[in-house]
Amino acid sequence: MTTKKLWLTLALVMVSSFAVLIFFGNDIYRKAPPIPDKVVSETGEVLFSGQDIKDGQNVWQSIGGQTVGSIWGHGAYIAPDWTADYLHRESLAMLEVLAVKDGKVYSTLPAEEQLVYKERMKLDLRKNTFDPVQNTITYSDSRAKVSRQLAAYYAKLFMNDPTLSALRKQYAIPEGTIKDPERMRLMAAFFAWSTWVCISERPDGTHVTYTNNWPNDETVGNTPSASLHLWSGFSVLLLLGCIALLVLYHVRNHDNEHIDLPKQDPLRDMKPTPSMKATLKYIWVVSILILVQMLAGIITAHYGVEGQGFYGIPLDKFLPQSISRSWHVQLAIFWIATSWLATGLYMGPAISGYEPRYQQLGVNVLFIALIIVVGGSLTGQWLGVMQKLGLVDNFLWGHQGYEYIELGRIWQILLLVGLILWLGLMMRALLPALRKKDESRHLLTLFIIASIAIAVFYAAGLMYGRQTHLAIAEYWRWWVVHLWVEGFFEVFATVVSAFLFCRLGLLRMQSATIGVLFSTIIFLAGGILGTFHHIYFSATPVAVLALGATFSALEIVPLVLIGYEAYHNYTLSKSTPWIKAYKWPIYCFIAICFWNFLGAGIFGFAINPPIALYYIQGLNTTAVHGHTALFGVYGILGIGLMLFVLRGLYPDHHWNEKLIGTAFWLINIGLLVMVSISMLPIGIMQGIASIQHGYWYARSAEFMQTDTMQTLRWFRVPGDIMLAIGETLLVVFIIGLKTGWSRKGTRN
DSSP states (O other): OOHHHHHHHHHHHHHHHHHHHHHHHHHHHHHOOOOOSEEEETTOOEEEEHHHHHHHHHHHHHTTGGGSSEETTEEOSSSOBHHHHHHHHHHHHHHHHHHHHTTOOGGGSOHHHHHHHHHHHHHHHHSOOEETTTTEEEEOHHHHHHHHHHHHHHHHHHTTOGGGHHHHHHHTOOTTSSOOHHHHHHHHHHHHHHHHHHHSBOTTSSOOBTTTTOSOBGGGTBOOOHHHHHHHHHHHHHHHHHHHHHHHHHHHHOOOOOOOOOSSOTTTTOOOOHHHHHTHHHHHHHHHHHHHHHHHHHHHHHHHHHSSOBTTBOGGGTSOHHHHHHHHHHHHHHHHHHHHHHHHHHHHHHHHOOOOTTHHHHHHHHHHHHHHHHHHHHHHHHHHHTTOSOHHHHHHHSBOOOTTOOBOHHHHHHHHHHHHHHHHHHHHHHHHHHHHOSTTHHHHHHHHHHHHHHHHGGGGGGSSOTTOOHHHHHHHHHIIIIIIIIIIHHHHHHHHHHHHHHHTTSSOHHHHHHHHHHHHHHHHHHHTGGGGGGGTTSSOOHHHHHHHHHHHHHHHGGGGGHHHHHHHHHHHHTSSGGGGGGHHHHHHHHHHHHHIIIIIIIHHHHHOSHHHHHHHTTSHHHHHHHIIIIIIIIIHHHHHHHHHHHHHHSTTEEEOHHHHHHHHHHHHHHHHHHIIIIIHHHHHHHHHHHHHHOHHHHTSHHHHTSHHHHHHHHTHHHHHHHHHHHHHHHHHHHHHHHHSTTEEEEOO
16 A cells, blocks of 8 residues: 555544544533432432532542542542442342331341332332423432431541441541531532432433443342443454454565665764753653652552551551552653653654754753643642642642543643643754655654644543533543543554664665554554543443444454564564664563553453443453553553663663663563452452442452452562562663663773
């Protein structure tokens, strides 16, 4: 296929995919579950208002939101999913209340009579009582009574009732997480409404709830719908068919072209410009962030076994789990993104051979801006969770409560400004290279498109407001997490790695351009609409489930040939003597292939089909995919890009192979050990529990605090230690390039 046809195909894929994404996004807006003016009992008592629900959502966000358990399956793993927990407690309480109305005790009734009450309970809970004319939801008197009981229970849990201190510890929720009774009343209203969404059937007569019958709980009639089975099967068949087509294309078009390799390193004599040298401080900051992020991860993991302390230290009083987890996730995004930004700033002048006026100043200004955003956002998150900010101030400066975009709105805006500044610095450095219109212009154009996407698509996180409907906020949140982090970062990574190999003379520019364009087309064909697989059960229409299942299967297709890419990179690392100087950056690219296949491919597809995700969304299987894909792919790529930049900044010396080699292997082996002997077994056992007993049970303290599960949590320690030592040695190596202990002899 010619380059022109590939460009036209890429344009068609992007335009059509985004058109569908936006069209069905509008469908999510139109069909979102209603937030009524008020929720009333049959007797007319107002239980809570729509504004209470919205304010309660803000209270939930202020305590950490998705870092303290989850809502609709999205969030952290130590505490329960509050919608599943509420729904199960509501169903049990309803059975007791219905029996008492008849003068009976439910638990003492024979099984046949209990079935009668179970059916009455299901009919009560599943009936959609929303009145669009009055804009009200009506609870039966029995349900209203249960609602008040559950509000009192959650007040005891999140405040300071001593009778629930043991359960708080098991959930890693500090005493007095919420100090104001009014705030607690509001959050209970939000819990009640978000659970109403999970059990109320849509008004279209399909007998399927707004969340497609999620969470699974047979007691209340939440079982997989026919569409879950249908689209899961279709996604598997589509995957197999597309894999066959891709392999056929590869066999017919693959050729082993001969390349006359350079006899010496083409980049050996390149002199770093002032702005290129200025990127070194970015790498130093990345090193610091890696260590802090690692410590936050260790603390967060330990909260799973000790609950409210760290080896006896009552750490939760000033660093609760919600903060350590927020910092762990947010710092990962920060250091990975910073390493990529530094690489882009380094490559601009390196590609064009042109240093624009004041480029170094721009690089330094951007560096200061990033430091302010990182420090300010982390501080704001702490202030918000510690309940030191009002609800409006928390949204602006504190903790938004949404996973991966925890930082407050002001910090979001400043980060977007920083990304646009980065894009401007890149563009002005690359313009001379674009004007040449040589064979590199296609790859360079794709590099710029990916850079623009990284800068612009973060703006999707600004498309929801403080009190935006949760289903709509989730839609836009996944634009950031999936399209920004998983999508265009992937394109940027593919283009950058191809550029590096071309600059080293190991690939022909024309071949690299065709390969990258084809890979980008295949990836985005599934990746853009694959966004929907994250929101199957976030109160979205069935069409979203169908599209998500179909196109998320296509995301796995390009990973089938990842072994060839890994082998190709390995052969390049052995192709000529001077390439040994780039051994460890190339080995990072090889490791990326492995983690792409295992983390994004196997672990990703294992949880992507609707029927699988129905049972295991938000269990430790999700954490396995998250760690192996985010860190294994993007994190190690960030490390590889940093090493490439460092090779250019320190061109005259060989490296301490033992030090960097030990760091590389400990990082990769530690990650593999951590997920394979701890997180994955926990996730599998949770999945079995979810299928057998219900989702609520798989997330409950009753199950998660068993001796077996606690032992499996402790099994993380060997992998964590290896990973921590590896990251520490990496930082030691980076420091040693400046001080001298990482430099071993002079290169010829």
